Amino acid sequence: MELWSLLQDLLFDYTLRTVALGAAVLGIVSGSLGSFAVLRRQSLLGDAMSHAALPGIVIAFILTRSKFSLVLLLGALVAGWLATLLMTAIVRYTRVKQDSALGLVLSIFFGFGLVLLTYVQRIPDANQAGLNSYLFGQAAALLQRDVLAMAVLGSAALVLMGLFWKEFKLLSFDPVFGASLGFPMRLVDTLLTTTLVIAIVVGLQAVGVVLMSAMVVAPAAAARQWTDRLSIMVLLAALFGALAGVIGALISSSGSGLATGPTIVLVVSAIVTISIFLAPNRGLLWRWIVRRRNRRRLRVEAVLADLYTLATQHENRYHAHDAVVIRTMRAGQGGVAHTLDILQERGLVRKEDESRWALTPDGFREAQRITADMQE
Secondary structure, three states: OHHHHHHHHHHHOHHHHHHHHHHHHHHHHHHHHHHHHHHOOOHHHHHHHHHHHHHHHHHHHHHHOOOOHHHHHHHHHHHHHHHHHHHHHHHHHOOOOHHHHHHHHHHHHHHHHHHHHHHHHOOOOOOOOOOOHHHHOOHHHOOHHHHHHHHHHHHHHHHHHHHOHHHHHHHHHOHHHHHHOOOOHHHHHHHHHHHHHHHHHHHHHHHHHHHHHHHHHHHHHHHHOOOOOHHHHHHHHHHHHHHHHHHHHHHHOOOOOOOHHHHHHHHHHHHHHHHHHHOOOOOHHHHHHHHHHHHHHHHHHHHHHHHHHHHOOOOOOOOOEEHHHHHHHOOOOOOHHHHHHHHHHOOOEEEOOOOEEEEOHHHHHHHHHHHHHHHO
16 A cells, blocks of 8 residues: 555655656666766766766856756766866876776866865855755755756767767777777767766766766666677666666655665665676576586586496496496595486486496487597
8 A cells, every 4th residue: 555655646746756757867867878888897987977077066056156957967067078088188198097097087076076165155145055965966856947957968968879879889899990990989989978977967966976976887787787788788777777766766755764866876776786696697696506507417417427438348238337336436526316316307317226227228328429529
């Protein structure tokens, strides 16, 4: 009944609907574009760009004295883009590596932003209340106009991703090949980073500069566990991001007293954890099952090969051998009795008495094949 009540609130309660829509927009945009950052091993770029956006927000407020979200987000966009250009220039023209450049840009811009924020707080006639929310986010305070601004910027980033899909794909997997085809890969790199900055800016008001990097990396990291195709990964990352946003908004509105932004990050972290453990092919549980199955198969093949070796030493290839002899040949391996039972169920061996086992005709042919494969 409580779940039904939450769903009704999601549809008819203005505040919850607005917050959920904003969180969903954030999840879709950051998840989609974050996929390219994860594939390019630039996960820290989201953290650096989100922190670098803070001075842009404060400067936009100082210049306009307006707290209109689109104005502040445009200021954050400009600051994030300048930080990206600075980081690229540092890597290209100095001996500083990319991770060090990211750390420098993050520290310098974020520190500058905190200084500006302190300055603004001391201006007596400046209505700066609410700027602090960009540090940790304040999703519960989103208005319809804020969501609209997020949707406009996010849609622009997604349109750019769609228009330059082939170029972004080449940049993510084989930039050298892309350059050999005549594509301006440096320009494509700048354009992709710009779209990522837009995605980061979209979520600043909801989760803040501190937690925004999680929304860029986590949905994409979760999606990567489920597929090897870029298009499916982008769609899954968008779905996971939107799902985390809506669920986080519902949990925080249920009277638990939890902040919406951190709750969204915790939900998307749970999705990552589930994906790491349960995703097929890549999940830890799946890999454990596959390893267990492979060990069992290897034990079965090894026991069959041992029985074949023993059988070739007798004129009668179906001569029965004592289980003790088979265990001796499998010394230190264990599981011989259970393996023989499995082979008997498959019709590959027969039990002559309490302790003697022999190959069946099907078992002899299978053991002969396995032995031939081992010798190749």
